[in-house]
Each structure stands twice: as C-alpha cells, then as structure tokens.
Amino acid sequence: REExxxxxxxxxxxxxxxxxxxxxxxxxxxxxxxxSVDSEGEGYMRTVTVDEEDSTIVIYDNWRQDLSALQCExxxxxxxxxxxxxxxxxxxxxxLLRETQPQTPIILVGxxxxxxxxxxxxxxxxxxxxxxxxxxxxxxSASLDHRxxxxxxxxxxxxxxxxxxx
Ligand code: GDP
Ligand code: MG
Numbered sequence: 001r002e003e004x005x006x007x008x009x010x011x012x013x014x015x016x017x018x019x020x021x022x023x024x025x026x027x028x029x030x031x032x033x034x035x036s037v038d039s040e041g042e043g044y045m046r047t048v049t050v051d052e053e054d055s056t057i058v059i060y061d062n063w064r065q066d067l068s069a070l071q072c073e074x075x076x077x078x079x080x081x082x083x084x085x086x087x088x089x090x091x092x093x094x095x096l097l098r099e100t101q102p103q104t105p106i107i108l109v110g111x112x113x114x115x116x117x118x119x120x121x122x123x124x125x126x127x128x129x130x131x132x133x134x135x136x137x138x139x140x141s142a143s144l145d146h147r148x149x150x151x152x153x154x155x156x157x158x159x160x161x162x163x164x165x166x
Pocket of ligand 2: 022061
C-alpha cells in the first residue's frame with residue numbers, strides 16, 4: 001500500500017525556517033534505508049509499521065505544484081511556535097486546502113517546542129485554531145526528534161482512513 005504524507009504545502013511560498021526540511025528528514029528516519037524519490041531529493045520513501053501493519057509512504061518536503069495537482073493522503077502544515085507569522089500562514093494554507101481538497105486530512109504541527117523562551121504562539125491558541133477546522137494539532141521538536149514518531153503514526157493512520165489515535 002502506498003500513501004503520501006506531506007510535509008507542509010508551501011507551493012505558494014510557505015514560511016521559511018519553520019523546520020519543514022528538518023521534519024521531513026526526521027520522519028524519513030534512517031537515511032540508509034530511505035530512498036529519495038524526486039530529482040531535488042525532497043521526497044523520501046520508506047516503509048513503516050503502524051499497528052502491526054506495514055505501509056510504504058512517501059514524505060514530500062515543500063510541495064511546489066499548484067493546488068489542483070496536489071494528490072496526497074495527508075497534509076502536514078508546519079509552523080514554528082516561535083514565529084507568529086508562520087502560524088498565520090498555516091491558517092491561510094488550511095483554507096486553500098479545504099477549498100480544493102476538502103477530503104484531505106490536515107495535521108497542524110507546531111514545531112520548535114524546545115524553544116521555550118522565544119515562543120510566540122501558545123499551545124492553547126494553536127489547539128483552538130486546529131479544532132475550529134477539525135484538524136489534529138501536534139506540538140513537536142523536529143531537531144530533538146520529540147513527538148515526531150507520534151506524528152508519523154497519526155499521519156499513517158489518517159492516510160489509512162482510520163482515527164489518528166490507536
Ligand atoms: P524549512 O525552511 O522550513 O525547511 O526549515 P529547516 O528545516 O531548514 O530549519 C530551519 C532552521 O530551524 C534550521 O536551523 C534548523 O536546525 C532549525 N530547526 C528546525 N527544527 C527545529 C526545532 O525543533 N527546534 C529548534 N530549536 N530548531 C529547529
Ligand atoms: Mg526547507
């Protein structure tokens with residue numbers, strides 16, 4: 001079974017520096033066993049076992065095609081909790097996505113949870129915003145690999161059409 005998991009959707013210039021590429025690499029896992037699937041090296045293919053079932057997934061960083069061409073099973077919208085602008089950007093992208101791909105499950109991800117002192121967006125605010133749009137919200141640290149395994153599992157379950165939690 002093949003499922004595509006998207007790391008952000010900044011085909012219309014999403015926020016830079018929020019940690020999308022770091023997250024894609026964290027999700028791709030052991031690079032010895034991961035293959036790049038596109039010429040720019042921005043797609044990673046791997047097989048994961050979730051709930052005792054194997055799935056082959058493709059993780060794309062920085063989707064650059066237009067929205068109508070977007071074909072993914074799950075979209076992960078990433079902002080940095082230290083960058084309020086990037087949070088607003090994900091809200092815009094979420095609206096666009098809901099217009100063109102109403103069926104695609106969206107996971108809102110607040111990255112850089114390790115940067116406590118420079119935080120600009122509270123968990124509560126992000127969670128409320130996600131709830132409004134029926135999105136899952138997860139707070140992670142891509143560089144510490146904190147909660148990235150959970151994100152991967154939730155994304156795979158959503159791609160399978162299941163509930164995100166076991
Ligand atoms: P992108 O532009 O969204 O792809 O962001 P990158 O993955 O290139 O990351 C931008 C910068 O943020 C890099 O210096 C990363 O090391 C740093 N970064 C990414 N994730 C985290 C994180 O969880 N915590 C911290 N403190 N820094 C991070
Ligand atoms: Mg990047």
